[in-house]
Amino acid sequence: MRRLLMLFILGSGCGDSLPERPEKETGLGLEEPMVVEGAPLLPTMGGALHPSLTLYSGDTAALLNPNVCASCHEDVVATWSRSAHARASFDNPWYRAVVDAFREERGFEESRFCSGCHDPALVSTGGADQAISPQDPRAHAGITCLVCHSTVRTTADGNGSMVVDIRDPLLPDPANPSQVAAHRERMRPEPLETPELCGSCHRSFMGQSIGVPHHVGGVDDIGAWRTSVYAGSHGRRIDEPVEEATCSGCHMPPVDATRGDVAATDGQILAHSVRGAHTPIENAEExxxxxxxxxxxxxxxxxxxxxxxxxxxxxxxxxxxxxxxxxxxxxxxxxxxxxxxxxxxxxxxxxxxxxxxxxxxxxxxxxxxxxxxxxxxxxxxxxxxxxxxxxxxxxxxxxxxxxxxxxxxxxxxxxxxxxxxxxxxxxxxxxxxxxxxxxxxxxxxxxxxxxxxxxxxxxxxxxxxxxxxxxxxxxxxxxxxxxxxxxxxxxxxSERTTWRRLHDLALGLSHSVQERLDEARPVLRDGRSAAETPFQRAMLDLIEGRIAARQGRLDEALHFADAAERGAPDHAAAIARVRGEAYAQVWQWESAAEAFAEVAEGAPRDAASWRDLARARGSTGDDEGAFRASLRGLTLRPRDADLLRSQHLALDRLDAGTPEVREAFLMHRTVDEGPTLLRRCQRSVEGCDRDRQPVPTIQMRTR
Ligand code: HEC
Ligand code: HEC
Ligand code: HEC
Ligand code: HEC
Ligand code: HEC
Incomplete structure (x- = not known):
């Protein structure tokens, strides 16, 4: 306990606001990734709970008890108690089977890695470092109210990269407006309304700290979300209008409050059941x-x-x-x-x-x-x-x-x-x-x-x-x-139109391996004849442009990008991306960099935009530009191999390289044995050769 507090004080001061300091100074690195002029961005390593990146301060024992909130927020508590979050700990048999095996093979201390996300009440009070008794209520607690409602800072790293400061909940007398206001303020720290809160736990990675010799990415709902139109990123394809939505927008919809929750608005509260796919926990209609x-x-x-x-x-x-x-x-x-x-x-x-x-x-x-x-x-x-x-x-x-x-x-x-x-x-x-x-x-x-x-x-x-x-x-x-x-x-x-069916098929086929890419072309041709609007045609044109770009056919790719632009003039980022990819494929880096700059503008949360821009700029010799783009990307994906490489190369050429920057790149590189292991899998495991294909071919059974 004392160790935890010490580190927190070092990292953040003990008051309610955390000082803004570049990560170098504290060595803890859970602060907002600060872009300091000329300073590289290095992945953070966490503090006392390493390999988990979570930092706790305050009365962590208070994490245990959702009943504290139940007297006034009965509806929220009721929805939460049916959630996967309430069942995230050792009482979840699927988790327990795997984490027990992990603890046996790797030891208790390394299991803080798991507990950082699954067992906040346990890990924050040192419980993960010991044998866990079935009677220990901390091992049944799950992600409790005060975890999210006390998170005062997050970073994009994942593995629980959050600062949880558990101060007095300031429980109010509901009739006293100033007490209520203080309580509300206490319970709504800034990250609460951001997807980054969810992202701290919904992004994970493995590495040396748990015995994996190099970086391997894991869960990454937040990363995928950032690339999508739901996050306002429009660089991937021309799509029909889709409403933007955050994690809580989809997973915490308003539901009727039937138990008199004081926080209900128009009779509704935000569901804390975070329904996703876990039917065995509750096979509910939701x-x-x-x-x-x-x-x-x-x-x-x-x-x-x-x-x-x-x-x-x-x-x-x-x-x-x-x-x-x-x-x-x-x-x-x-x-x-x-x-x-x-x-x-x-x-x-x-x-x-x-x-x-x-x-x-x-x-x-x-x-x-x-x-x-x-x-x-x-x-x-x-x-x-x-x-x-x-x-x-x-x-x-x-x-x-x-x-x-x-x-x-x-x-x-x-x-x-x-x-x-x-x-x-x-x-x-x-x-x-x-x-x-x-x-x-x-x-x-x-x-x-x-x-x-x-x-x-x-x-x-x-x-x-x-x-x-x-x-x-x-x-x-x-x-x-x-x-x-x-x-x-x-x-x-089927009530789907011919155009839609052909569009979706072409989209799927466009991911095929090089040798089979042409298979999408007749589908695109038929789809164009079935299109009813210029916009629908443009969606297909851009798919064909991307295929041409992948095949290294610059003129054709540009032709289709131009055609797409005529039908969908408001989709600049997606169209620029195809142009950028086409130029990059034939090493015309100046033009590629120009196009990728436009992509980054239209899809600034998509780390791939910055990755492509950094690479193109680096290839033109614009090392400062490459460095700046890699920094932007690294704030979104601090462990992206390509971004770390661009950062390393740019700084080296600017004579500003450091061993740490080089090491960060080397640590996160794609593993060399990948192709060898894949071949072994293809030879000896049924289905491996088939499923590795982006468009798999499956043999049917006859009777
Ligand atoms: C004694 C009653 C009481 C208890 C206990 C209580 N709250 Fe509240 N809470 C309130 C009241 C009253 C409000 C203001 C409701 C309103 O008018 O919107 C409130 C508001 C909130 C809000 C902000 C809602 C909004 O407006 O968006 C959050 C979040 C919250 N409480 C969380 C908690 C948590 C977590 C706990 C348990 C640690 C807790 N509360 C315990 C009475 C209570
Ligand atoms: C970065 C946070 C994070 C870390 C670290 C983490 N998990 Fe998880 N884990 C999750 C999330 C989020 C899910 C839910 C994903 C889903 O619903 O598909 C999950 C789901 C699981 C599940 C499936 C549970 C179920 O109910 O079906 C198991 C098993 C599991 N994790 C085991 C572990 C073990 C063992 C470790 C440590 C070796 C670990 N996790 C580390 C976030 C994490
Ligand atoms: C546009 C709506 C939408 C948004 C935004 C969204 N989700 Fe989901 N999510 C879904 C749907 C629908 C499912 C069920 C299908 C599935 O399992 O993938 C789901 C499933 C999940 C699951 C369970 C996955 C599984 O199959 O085990 C997790 C975990 C999850 N979402 C987390 C998140 C997080 C974290 C965010 C924000 C970064 C987020 N979601 C944003 C719609 C959304
Ligand atoms: C996984 C994180 C998480 C957990 C765990 C969690 N909350 Fe929340 N809570 C949120 C988010 C996100 C919001 C919505 C913030 C926003 O966008 O307004 C919220 C909103 C609320 C509100 C306001 C509801 C409304 O309708 O406006 C109350 C009250 C509340 N939470 C209480 C609780 C209580 C009590 C618990 C424990 C039973 C709890 N929360 C657990 C994330 C969480
Ligand atoms: C402290 C870590 C943590 C935070 C913060 C967190 N989650 Fe989770 N979440 C988990 C873990 C762990 C699981 C898996 C539980 C299990 O099945 O073992 C999970 C599971 C889920 C699921 C899967 C439910 C299902 O039915 O499949 C959804 C959806 C989800 N979380 C959404 C969110 C959203 C939305 C937020 C932000 C408001 C959020 N989470 C914040 C750790 C977290």
Whole structure:
């Protein structure tokens, strides 16, 4: 305890305001990343709770007790107690199974890393450094009220990069206006209304401090959000108008207050249930509706020996035989970050596709056994991180993470295309009934089995008993998890226009590997003929411009960018990005830098804007400009390998390099063994070779 306080005093003074000092001076570096003229920006390392970056001061014992607030904020407390935040600690069996294993392998002190985000009440009082007894209420506390409502400063680092100053809550006499005002002021520190509050815990990274030899990025909802139109970043694509929204805007909507909460406005309070995807904690309508607004699924076309045709044409065929293919498209339409988000390695959201003949018999299918069995034809939207042997780490033992090799979750408003293939031995008779589904279960069967086993132990039972004694019904990780139908598509019932279907397909195909990029072009051509407005055409033009840029065809890319500009003149940043990429691809750096400057203006929260600008400026010899751009980017992504590299190169050439700047770059570089480990995975793990493709090809089963 004394150590904590000491460090806090060093870092921030003990009053209520934190002095503005550049991080160098304190060595703690949790202050706002201050851009000091000429000084580089280095990733911060945290303080007393290292490897967690959180700093606490004040009466941390007060974190334990949400009942303090319940007498006046009963509705907020009621919604919070059903949230994943209330279940973030050791009473959460999924977390406990993994963190216990971590503590066994890496020791208690390193587990502060986990507890910084999952167990504030425990870590802030030294509890994470000891064995944890099931009866310890701190191990059941979760993210309590005073964590968020006492966070007085955050940085973009992640791993709990926040300063939590737990002063007197100044509980008011509700009839006394000045007391109420003081209480409100106390409870609304500046970061509360910012997504950066959420981002401190919703961005994580692994490194030497937990035994991973180099930097590996983890959860990053905040980073993905910043790149998106929801955050006002318009550099990624021309999109239809989308309302801006913060984390709390989507996850804490106003709900009816039925218990007389004093903070209700017009009878409503902001829901603290932060519904996302955790159906096993509560399979509530609210959770399911978050999931069903997330994404769409579509099967726009099929291929026979005669080539591609609209799926409806295929469905009406009398007979088919031989080689068939179907394109399935998932679009992230409602998620302000990648979908699925959060711990992307742990996700179990998969695609099912079924083709039935005229008699209703299944001709071909894929993914349909995944709910209950191992099904190699199931495609799962998730990220794959390999361990040092090239095996996918699927139990979230993050200290074994070595090389993040591919991520098949979908960025905000982006699309994923997957090709399904089958060879029919005999003829099949139509008309055909074709269905596709996107289904969600919070954890995979394998992960559940692992957690269930850990739960059916004396320790697991002791936690359940203690939960009940603390007045909370435990969750059971052994019962089968709910499965949510996120989206469904049935041939002939789709109300989507031809243009939209082709647009989403082209968007998905535009992520393909170089050799297959041209496959998107006929789709774009058909899409243009189906477009009803110049804006819709412009959306397609820009996709084609990006493809041309990736292929190094400068003139063609510029032609499409110009065309897009005519149809969508208000989308300068996205259009400039295609121009910048096209120039960069052929090493015309002056023009690229000019274009990327325009991107950064239209998407200033998107770190990639600054990364591209820094690189282009560096390549023209504008080292000061490159340095300035890298600083802007590093305030958003302090551990971005490319930005750290640009910073290092620029300072070196300006004769201002330091060993720390070089070291920061070297520490965060992409791991060299990545490609070797990926090859090993491709050779020896089923599905690895397939899923590494941005547009995977999936073999269907016949019956
Ligand atoms: C004795 C009653 C009481 C208790 C206990 C209490 N509050 Fe309050 N709180 C109030 C009143 C009254 C208001 C002002 C409501 C209004 O008029 O908007 C308020 C307002 C707030 C607000 C600002 C709401 C806004 O206007 O946006 C927050 C946040 C808050 N309280 C958090 C807490 C937390 C966290 C706790 C527990 C540590 C707590 N309160 C305990 C009475 C209380
Ligand atoms: C435009 C609305 C929107 C915004 C903005 C948004 N989210 Fe979400 N979020 C969703 C939806 C819808 C889901 C459910 C689908 C899913 O699981 O991805 C979700 C899911 C999640 C999940 C659970 C992920 C999983 O699958 O396990 C987390 C964690 C999360 N959001 C955190 C955040 C944070 C942190 C921010 C701000 C940086 C944020 N969200 C911003 C809509 C949003
Ligand atoms: C994960 C962070 C987090 C936690 C944990 C949290 N809050 Fe909040 N709280 C917020 C945010 C964000 C807001 C909305 C701020 C804004 O935009 O006005 C808020 C708003 C409030 C409000 C005002 C509600 C309204 O409708 O205006 C009250 C009261 C409140 N919180 C009380 C609590 C209490 C009591 C708890 C514990 C049961 C709690 N909070 C836990 C983040 C949190
Ligand atoms: C102190 C760290 C911390 C802060 C601050 C924080 N979160 Fe979380 N959040 C977590 C942890 C840990 C979990 C995972 C809990 C679990 O399932 O074990 C989580 C889970 C979630 C989920 C997933 C819920 C689900 O049903 O899948 C959402 C959504 C979410 N948080 C939103 C937010 C938002 C919005 C904010 C800011 C207002 C925020 N969080 C701030 C730590 C934090
Ligand atoms: C930077 C903050 C942060 C750190 C550090 C962190 N987590 Fe998490 N963890 C989260 C968030 C946020 C989620 C919820 C994501 C979602 O809903 O998909 C989560 C979810 C989980 C889950 C899934 C829980 C569930 O209810 O399904 C497990 C298991 C987990 N974390 C284990 C760990 C372990 C073990 C460590 C340490 C080795 C750790 N985490 C470190 C933020 C963190």
């Amino acid at each position: 959770t399911r509706s978050m999931l069903t607004r997330a994404a769409t699924i579509d099967v726009p076309r099929a291929r026979t020996a005669e080539g591609w045709e609209p799926i409806e044409t295929f469905a009406e065929r009398r007979t088919v035989r031989g080689d068939l293919a179907f394109d399935v498209v998932i679009r992230n339409v409602g998620v302000g970050h990648r979908f699925p988000g959060g711990t992307r390695d742990l996700q179990d959201t998969w695609i099912e596709l079924t083709i039935r003949d005229a008699g209703g018999r299944v001709v071909a299918e894929a993914g349909t056994n995944h709910a209950t069995d191992d099904d190699p034809s199931a495609f799962v939207l998730r990220a794959t991180v390999l361990d040092s042997e090239g095996r996918p780490e699927r139990r979230h033992r993050v200290h074994r993470f070595h090389a993040p090799v591919f991520d098949r979750s979908i960025p905000p408003r982006d699309a994923l295309a997957a090709r399904y293939e089958v060879t029919l031995e005999g003829p099949a008779r139509g008309p055909f009934q074709i269905e596709a589904r996107l289904r969600h279960r919070r954890h995979s069967r394998d992960f559940q089995a692992f957690v269930c086993e850990a739960h059916r132990t004396p320790r697991g039972r002791a936690f359940d008993r203690a939960s009940r004694e603390l007045g909370r019904e435990p969750v059971d990780p052994c019962s089968p998890e709910p499965i949510t139908e996120i989206a469904e598509w049935i041939v002939g019932t």
